[in-house]
Amino acid sequence: MSKKRKKRKLKLGRILLLCIIIIVIGLGIYFVIPKNYGYKKDVVKVFKEENIIDIIRQNKKYSKVLEEAILNNSFNKEYLLDYLNINYIEEDNYIDNINKLLVLGYNSNDINTFYEKLPNSINIIIDNEYDKDIVNYLNLSYFKEDYLDRYIKYGYTIKDLKSPYDVTNIINNFTYEDNVTYVNANLDKDYYTDDINISNEDAMKLDILVNKYHKLDSKFEPSDLEKIDSKFASGNNQRMRKEAKDHFEEMCADALKDGYKMYAGSTYRSYDYQLGLYNRYVAKDGFNAAETYSARAGYSEHQLGLAVDILNHSWDYISEDNPEYTWLINNSYKYGFILRYPRGKEYITGYMFEDWHFRYLGIELANKVRESNLTYDEYVARGL
Ligand SMILES: [Zn+2]
Known part of the structure; x- marks a missing residue:
């Protein structure tokens, strides 16, 4: 082998080594130095103050809902994991509404479903008591969004149902399908009142x-x-x-x-x-x-x-x-x-x-x- 060739080989070897070192250092920086996934500096400051920065980093992605909640001063630590999972929508009072829904008892999946499928009925949901079956109602072919308020109210009054007939069986076996069916049939209204x-x-x-x-x-x-x-x-x-x-x-x-x-x-x-x-x-x-x-x-x-x-x-x-x-x-x-x-x-x-x-x-x-x-x-x- 000629000297010239040996030299070139040596040079190539060094370049390769240098590349490897750069990659190793780069990866090191990537993994060791904490990332803030695009959150604003003020928001990261709050993460640190609230002692939740580790959770944010484990989540490994930016959440606009969480950032907005913090910037609007309406962040409630109890719902941190929900904020991280809720999709952001550009809308007035969005964060306030989310907070109201969370306080009522809905989780992030429910809330994403409501905003996807019932965007015009959010206030009805907020103004009523928690109803664990709303997502189930939605899956029924005979669900009518116009009746949502009635479905919710009927569901939580069924136990107090008054009727000239024996309704024990109806109450004991009441399902969400019944809820929607009975309201569609107007059973939440008195007979002869709304012909x-x-x-x-x-x-x-x-x-x-x-x-x-x-x-x-x-x-x-x-x-x-x-x-x-x-x-x-x-x-x-x-x-x-x-x-x-x-x-x-x-x-x-x-x-x-x-x-x-x-x-x-x-x-x-x-x-x-x-x-x-x-x-x-x-x-x-x-x-x-x-x-x-x-x-x-x-x-x-x-x-x-x-x-x-x-x-x-x-x-x-x-x-x-x-x-x-x-x-x-x-x-x-x-x-x-x-x-x-x-x-x-x-x-x-x-x-x-x-x-x-x-x-x-x-x-x-x-x-x-x-x-x-x-x-x-x-x-x-x-x-x-
Ligand atoms: Zn007859």
């Missing part, structure tokens, strides 16, 4: 919901009422809408083949008829009792021409210990009918268990409602 008026056009839809919150017009009368074959009816003036009538007759004929006799005991009732009926019940049983089984005029499904109170073989209203009842529970949905006011759901439907009252919804919908295991009120409240 939703059904147009006469909508009243002709087979799936229309009528209950103590959804009212029919006093003039509404379905345009396609037909008399039920007197073989399957008490008297010869029981009327339902054509489609419901056809399916009712078919159902009774098939039940008869299985050995069960049943008849329509009460079907279409006009507004005026319902008015008289309700008033008679109030006079007979008193207001409170009548309210549990009789609809006020305009609030009855019978005015739709889609409801039928069914009689058993001895012309009494069907009761759950009758074989006809069991047959209906197992078969009525195949003809488009559902038991409208089931046991245990009195609080939701607004009526006592009525083993005799069936509502026509059409076969497809009746099947879906049955599969959902919900009352029709809940089914609609979930937008299903």
Whole structure:
């Protein structure tokens, strides 16, 4: 090897060594000298005063929320880890609002979710009590942001629920899904206090919901009422809408083949008829009792021409210990009918268990409602 080559090799070696030394020293400085991740000097000073500089360095990243909290003099040491995890948003009162939410009991993940998904409802959340389920409500397809205030209030008053019905089961098994469903169904409001008026056009839809919150017009009368074959009816003036009538007759004929006799005991009732009926019940049983089984005029499904109170073989209203009842529970949905006011759901439907009252919804919908295991009120409240 020539001297020249040896010299060049030596030179290269030195340069390499120098590079290694520089890298080692650089890394040393990088790891040994503490970093402040871009926080302003005044802020770092506070970190030191508050004795939290180690936590800040362990976190290894800049948090604009933390810096703003300190600069605004609204830093609360208790929530340090939350500040570090909350995303910054340019907005008036942002830090104040975050502090209010933290004090209420929400954590940084909740707060990030609220600002991402409910930016226009932050004040509603702040003005209410802590509700551990808000994030859960949000995940439901039937969550309505406009109702957020009601969801929160309903959730923390459910234990004090007052109702003419036994609500122990409702309270003991109450879920956040129920919370949203019941509020969507208006159950947080008293019956008849905030009517939703059904147009006469909508009243002709087979799936229309009528209950103590959804009212029919006093003039509404379905345009396609037909008399039920007197073989399957008490008297010869029981009327339902054509489609419901056809399916009712078919159902009774098939039940008869299985050995069960049943008849329509009460079907279409006009507004005026319902008015008289309700008033008679109030006079007979008193207001409170009548309210549990009789609809006020305009609030009855019978005015739709889609409801039928069914009689058993001895012309009494069907009761759950009758074989006809069991047959209906197992078969009525195949003809488009559902038991409208089931046991245990009195609080939701607004009526006592009525083993005799069936509502026509059409076969497809009746099947879906049955599969959902919900009352029709809940089914609609979930937008299903
Ligand atoms: Zn009825």
